[in-house]
Amino acid sequence: MFQGKSFLKEIDFSSAQLEYLIDFAIHLKDLKKRGIPHEYLKGQNICLLFEKNSTRTRAAFTVATNDLGAAPEFLGANDVHLNAKESVEDTAKVLGSMFDGIEFRGFSQEVAEDLAKYAGVPVWNGLTDDWHPTQMIADYMTLKEEFGKLAGLKLVYCGDGRNNVANSLLVTGAILGVNVTVAAPESLFPEPALIDLAKGYAEKSGATIEVTEDVDAAVVDADALYTDVWVSMGEEDKFEERINLLKKYQINKELTDKIEKEYIFLHCLPAFHDATTSYAKEIAEKFGMAEMEVTDEVFRSQQARQFQQAENRMHSIKAIMAATNGNLFIPEIK
Template identity: 40%
Template structure:
């Protein structure tokens, strides 16, 4: 397996499934009261340019749950905010910690850090990719419904970093994926084309959410305006109105379809209160699974526990 986790396309099916299977095992062991100490004496640095609730706390809880320690740094608290070269930051932090977990805007930031770091760099979110989140989402799908290969998985809304990582996951794990995005808000075209050339199952993109959701087994939604897009909020609200996951749209899916949302949710925008709190929502199980998949990721990339 690679030394860094920057994007899901860098891995094989076997490697991604090993991480997910290990996360399921760690979750089961925790529920049985087992204490994990695999990373005792190890330290990670959370280097966050974007604010976070779930990503920060789940990585911290994961590292503490493996016996390790965490140092958190926002851009305001580091020399990155004063223009220090990324290559200097990478080389210095490599002398202090065992892995660098980065949440930032540009994919070029995590790539440059990885180029110069002597320790693993883990992409906790960029504007282009959100690999750790999609791994936790897939963990939830597998936990609730088994492998995604025979399921219809649907993404509804913005073709954002989450959509891009779902597309890469579909190609690597070879499962069908359907997306519904407004015109002009589709996923990254280069990522889409590369994924289609790699996988054998269809990756379809529609503009009509009603057509996309028909007979869906798994439905994903996300906010319509991500961090850094606040100035586009009003226009996006207008463009995305028909993409709201409400009871009417959900009725087109299978009766036992599961609803995913990576949170935070804007209730009344991309998803209604009724659906988010409804019986088909597994959103809070999905949120918990972030911690378990982060354990598996940290364990592997720091200790090399997965063979």
Template identity: 55%
Template structure:
């Protein structure tokens, strides 16, 4: 079933119905099939896409650029030093100018209020490529990967382990609550999501039949899990907190023992990337205990992290086509 999403923003998956989210995922699976077959429908011919990046990115930038070009659109990268947003020109004025020139706007940055203000004034679809609060395009790729693996999303036992109050934990909980999953956040109680986010997700869960569990006990949280998911222990801009986070989160490192604790030989591992899983980065050399996942798991047979990374491109293509074409 097709849904008319033309003109819609994507700021958080909380704004989309379960059927709309599944439609975007299924569309992405079809776009992946078409691309692998060498078929490019060019649904976005003559469209122009503005890509605003306050925060640098590998996957988000490349996924938007390749997806846009595949579909016939022109993407324009606007880094933090390329435009005057919030410095010499207000967010609202920037949105109005870009909305007159571009057909869609992606924003990746810090404050969620910025992408909300862009959406309020642009007059064209605005997509959240990441803010401090939410990362909806990543969750679409995550759930696409899960559906490719298991064939369904409802009832999937999904354990997010580590820093439970960041944008990934918030967004995964929203998506899982919408789609009827058995979702667990496994984290120290001091790093649970904000109460308001929890309450909102419990309401979504009541409507979908999902369950949401927050626990600081690893064995309880990962039991029977189909998916183990983690993220870095200190997000961009939190580097000064790394030593404290290591001390707090070391018991939550994803390793072979944790994967065994699931009791599920078919459990897969996911990560939004980038990841500290070996000593080949500057920060890992400075802080050897920063590894939120061991390389044994990250590079092992349960890992689907690079399928997941590729799926950013297909899901972003689905979002752009659905809201623009």
């Protein structure tokens, strides 16, 4: 069921299987907190293949690999020649012959799929332009820790509705029975095919899927507010356009005051909540906006769970790696 299987996108797994990974991640987090060893991958070698740089993904995979008793090896964009000097197929076969598992974080979902097709070992998607499945296990793990359940909760995503995080939140929530609303300007709505895909899963799980421009109405009954940067990697020339499009979708106190119950705030990080970094200062000086997708007040509020969410990246990745490559006894889950 899990053993030897790659983790490339959420739709490759059933609701019960995704919930298992979430619950397993919570269990592994408890073992770690209590100092109980869980070296399910002892003696293995794991390749961490990064076309795109990352803080959390690299740290999470490295610590998870070490905790599981395996040895991580980082290969950055300058260390490999995917589709430049060497085909993905050839690279996959070479790495698969040397490593027991491969993490891939890059641009193309097709590359991730081809690595899994030819490597002969599990491949774990650390992010592509289309999907962010390891992030999703951590995100919905955080929701389950906070609320004790998933089905029936309402998550509202505010911002760029076309990016990989919004896509994955929408589809994963639909699979798990979580009501997901994407609040975005119409020009940044998710692709119609993606919305239809999510609604198809929602019909089976009982979830409600909504995409709207009306952010004020969307947040009223939210259990969780989620946002991401307005400009994704490789789109840095679009800052002015995105600021003009998205400033009314900023998560600020005026917006959170519209929520009529207890809620939590989530962000996959990094966040532009102040102008303390050199990059944020540059944006603030150029466009006059020191706080972008979320204000510092909300980011530092008692509702904020983004650092718990970030830590959960490591626990959830550990669960995925152990379940798919650890020869565990796992009851049949349809």
